[in-house]
Amino acid sequence: MLRLTLETNPHARLLLEALKQSGCTVFNDRHFSCENCDGCVSGGFDAATSQIVLCQNNIRQQSHMNRVVTHELIHAFDHCRAHVDWFKNVKHLACSEIRAANLSGDCTLMNEIARFKFGLKGHHQTCVRDRAIRSILAVRKVSKETAEKAVDEVFDACFNDLEPFGRIPHSKADAKRAYRDFQNRDRYTANLMFCDNRTVEV
Ligand SMILES: [Zn+2]
DSSP states (O other): OHHHHHHHOHHHHHHHHHHHHTTOOOOHHHHEEEEOOSTTEEEEEETTTTEEEEETTTOOSHHHHHHHHHHHHHHHHHHHHSOOOTTTOHHHHHHHHHHHHHHSSTTOHHHHHHTTOTTOTTHHHHHHHHHHHHHHHHHSOOOHHHHHHHHHHHHHHHHTOOTTTSSOOOSHHHHHHHHHHHHTOOOOOOOOSOOOSSOEEO
16 A cells, blocks of 8 residues: 555655655655554654654545545655754644645545544634644644643744645645646654544654
């Protein structure tokens, strides 16, 4: 499933290309690791080793693999292009989680319908905010209030930072378009405080 995502998914291919152009070439056997994970975590980015972990016990569908790989590659891209202080600056983490939720398809309409949230006005922003907060709480021992405050403080700037896509890829067609446009120019810990039937990417 991972190989299929890396070879055929337009989001993943765009991000791999963007990483390469930013001087951070990704090697499949070195930078990806399929592991069993605790709790409801489906993936993680280990900033210390620049390694992406795919939770093989929690990813069962190709579409989910596509989203998790894209989510983690956005963290890898942020790690490559900016001096992200993942561990000490919760706002840096919040910004990358907002971008990952916004751009990975975690909050696309179909996913939201599947979660019975259809009909909420501004559902995309609400979904991105909620998922960013969940991701922070999954990896940092901070209060819900601290996570919410960090996300809200950086939300507008980070939600509108669409690099390297240039647009929010709501569908595969969007991602392919973005890819074409582009061509022309502490490991997670399972200290989850809550865990419903959804998984969380960190
Ligand atoms: Zn994340």
